[in-house]
Amino acid sequence: MDIKITKSLTSRLPEVDFDNLPFGRTFSDHMFVCDYYDGAWHNPRIEPFHNLSLHPATMALHYGQAIFEGMKASITNDGTPMLFRPERHAHRLNQSAVRLCMPQFPEDLFVDALCKLVNIDQGWIPQAAGSALYVRPTMIATDEFIGVKPSQSYKFFIFTGPVGPYYTKPVSLWAETTYIRAAMGGTGAAKAAGNYAGALYPAQLAQERGFDQLLWLDAKEFKYIQESGTMNVFFVINEKVITPPLSGTILDGVTRDSIIQILRSEGITVEEYPITIDEVVQAYHDGTLQEAFGAGTAAVVSHVSEIGYKDLVMVLPPVSERKIAPHVKAVIDGLRAGTVADKWGWTMPIMAEEMVS
Numbered sequence: 527m528d529i530k531i532t533k534s535l536t537s538r539l540p541e542v543d544f545d546n547l548p549f550g551r552t553f554s555d556h557m558f559v560c561d562y563y564d565g566a567w568h569n570p571r572i573e574p575f576h577n578l579s580l581h582p583a584t585m586a587l588h589y590g591q592a593i594f595e596g597m598k599a600s601i602t603n604d605g606t607p608m609l610f611r612p613e614r615h616a617h618r619l620n621q622s623a624v625r626l627c628m629p630q631f632p633e634d635l636f637v638d639a640l641c642k643l644v645n646i647d648q649g650w651i652p653q654a655a656g657s658a659l660y661v662r663p664t665m666i667a668t669d670e671f672i673g674v675k676p677s678q679s680y681k682f683f684i685f686t687g688p689v690g691p692y693y694t695k696p697v698s699l700w701a702e703t704t705y706i707r708a709a710m711g712g713t714g715a716a717k718a719a720g721n722y723a724g725a726l727y728p729a730q731l732a733q734e735r736g737f738d739q740l741l742w743l744d745a746k747e748f749k750y751i752q753e754s755g756t757m758n759v760f761f762v763i764n765e766k767v768i769t770p771p772l773s774g775t776i777l778d779g780v781t782r783d784s785i786i787q788i789l790r791s792e793g794i795t796v797e798e799y800p801i802t803i804d805e806v807v808q809a810y811h812d813g814t815l816q817e818a819f820g821a822g823t824a825a826v827v828s829h830v831s832e833i834g835y836k837d838l839v840m841v842l843p844p845v846s847e848r849k850i851a852p853h854v855k856a857v858i859d860g861l862r863a864g865t866v867a868d869k870w871g872w873t874m875p876i877m878a879e880e881m882v883s
């Protein structure tokens with residue numbers, strides 16, 4: 527399908543202060559839009575960024591058929607715009623779509639749209655190290671109907687916005703033993719809007735206790751560690767890297783997968799198994815809990831400074847003593863900047879031939 531392009535007549539770029547970019551509040555000049563009806567996707571197009579006009583009975587607003595992706599475009603040191611593992615995001619969007627009974631979006635069109643959109647708005651990609659153009663593909667149900675059933679029409683859109691270097695002060699996590707994020711058989715593995723709404727209240731309670739974010743435990747026994755906020759979690763215990771397996775209750779993070787592959791390619795053992803909070807407590811008491819970190823597109827790596835669990839607050843070693851998390855962050859940042867050789871084929875430079883006038 528050909529993407530029809532309508533360029534904006536003026537750019538808002540001169541109004542943007544690239545030295546002060548609040549995360550998630552600045553949006554680029556263009557967006558990609560495509561509509562689904564009569565059983566097919568129609569009219570893929572890039573248009574000037576605009577508001578959507580929605581009927582009050584738009585189904586996504588009531589019954590939650592809304593899914594999204596989060597990824598980043600960077601600019602290499604030689605000025606080439608670059609995407610990181612875009613096919614994997616396209617595929618994950620479709621896995622979320624299946625779970626929410628939404629139509630799949632053609633993965634090649636997803637990548638094509640992304641390349642063209644980032645190309646047109648490449649002036650919006652911040653140059654400073656660690657900055658990027660955040661990309662938000664979204665799909666919503668658009669039938670105007672009251673009643674619980676799958677919508678027959680959908681809108682898929684992609685918009686972008688520049689984000690500054692995500693300074694990550696280490697985060698403190700509260701291991702939650704009252705509320706849950708996801709149960710086996712639920713929607714935890716989908717990037718579905720409703721998952722995040724349900725997490726807000728318990729996260730607020732954790733913040734009132736003085737913790738930044740939640741460390742989710744399994745829904746049945748409050749024993750097995752799942753993930754944290756919008757990050758997968760890793761632990762380094764006694765020189766071994768451990769992360770919970772993809773059991774259907776956690777998101778299959780692109781950063782998680784990249785970290786596992788990078789470490790394994792260097793001969794470092796990474797074990798994917800249902801690690802319990804008790805094991806982390808035990809390692810803490812034994813003095814073998816070396817690192818804990820969250821992994822996700824936004825920050826790549828967020829060091830965990832403390833974990834609260836029941837009456838215990840485990841204070842982890844200072845970041846200066848950590849080896850694994852700073853290393854994997856440097857490799858992924860380097861791949862994005864084009865300074866680390868990409869032996870995996872993860873980076874997709876957007877070449878000048880794809881330029882559209």
Ligand SMILES: *Cc1c(COP(=O)(O)O)cnc(C)c1O
Binds near residue numbers: 596757777780821823
């Ligand atoms: C997006 C997300 C992640 C991280 O996925 P990446 O592909 O690495 O950005 C982890 N957990 C949840 C719940 C998420 O929404």
